[in-house]
Amino acid sequence: MKSKICGISDTKTLKFLTNHPYPPEFIGFIVNYPKSRRYVDFQKLKKLLSINKKKSLYVAVLVKPNLDILEKIKNLPFDYYQIYDCKPNQIKTLKKKYNKKIIVAFTIKNFEDIKKYSSYKNISDIYLFDSKGYEKSLSFDHSLIKNIKLDKEVMLAGNIKIYDNLENFKKIADIIDISGGVETSGLKDISKIEIFLKKIKKLNDKT
Numbered sequence: 001m002k003s004k005i006c007g008i009s010d011t012k013t014l015k016f017l018t019n020h021p022y023p024p025e026f027i028g029f030i031v032n033y034p035k036s037r038r039y040v041d042f043q044k045l046k047k048l049l050s051i052n053k054k055k056s057l058y059v060a061v062l063v064k065p066n067l068d069i070l071e072k073i074k075n076l077p078f079d080y081y082q083i084y085d086c087k088p089n090q091i092k093t094l095k096k097k098y099n100k101k102i103i104v105a106f107t108i109k110n111f112e113d114i115k116k117y118s119s120y121k122n123i124s125d126i127y128l129f130d131s132k133g134y135e136k137s138l139s140f141d142h143s144l145i146k147n148i149k150l151d152k153e154v155m156l157a158g159n160i161k162i163y164d165n166l167e168n169f170k171k172i173a174d175i176i177d178i179s180g181g182v183e184t185s186g187l188k189d190i191s192k193i194e195i196f197l198k199k200i201k202k203l204n205d206k207t
Contacts, residue, residue: 001170003200004028004155005193006061006179007038011048013188018054022201026155026175028059028082032069037186038179042072049076059103065094074098082128091123101125103155107132108140114148124152128177131158146172162196166203176200 006028008014017023029048030039040048049058057079062069064085082103083091095102104124106116109132117127127150131140140158156173161181169176182192 001166001173001200001203002026002153002175003197004059004175004177005182005196006030006059006157006177007036007183008048008188009038009040009044010188011051013190013193014048014051016190016193018051018056020197022197023054023056024197024200025055025057026059026080026177027053027056028061028177028179031060031062031073032065033061033063045073046076049078053077053079070094070098080125088119088123091120095123103128105130108144108158111144114144117148117150121151126153126155126175128155128157129173130177142169142172162192162199166199170203 002025004026005017005024007030008017008027014027017027029045030036031045033039058077059080059082060073060078061082062084065083078100080101080103082105084105084107091102091104102124103126104120105128106113108114108129114129129145142156142158145154153174154172155175155177156169157177159180160176160178166176178196182196183189184192
């Protein structure tokens with residue numbers, strides 16, 4: 001089981017993650033969605049990304065990105081673009097132009113939403129199944145993806161908490177994506193991040 005901690009917006013938390021003995025495989029930054037309290041403006045983003053990622057991969061979280069933001073961030077050290085609300089041909093074009101790996105994010109309410117993944121088979125490197133809440137950390141029924149045979153790694157988000165039984169997620173996903181679950185009063189909480197990373201490590205040590 002891999003992990004992604006999303007919505008990083010401060011230097012202290014990012015250094016804690018990158019220097020951790022078992023850091024998350026993915027670290028996400030909200031690049032172009034100001035409605036989110038975790039949004040990072042471009043100048044601050046540049047400063048944050050100057051921190052050496054070490055063993056982690058940096059992910060730009062993009063909601064319906066336009067050419068302006070894509071051109072702004074093209075030289076920043078992102079390994080993946082995580083994209084919401086774009087059609088397959090749009091993602092195909094930007095993937096080719098910017099030469100980035102792609103996480104296609106699907107916001108899920110019912111099984112019909114999940115079936116959309118098939119249109120992105122040739123574009124996406126990772127499928128992310130998330131709730132409809134975007135910045136609100138809402139839940140969806142994770143069991144909806146249980147019986148689908150997917151041909152890529154699956155990342156799972158949607159109001160996952162640090163005290164959830166993470167073993168249950170291992171049956172349906174390869175990567176757990178957590179954000180609000182490691183926060184206190186809307187801010188990243190290092191003590192909660194520590195609990196989460198230790199739980200992932202313990203889970204992986206079992207297998």
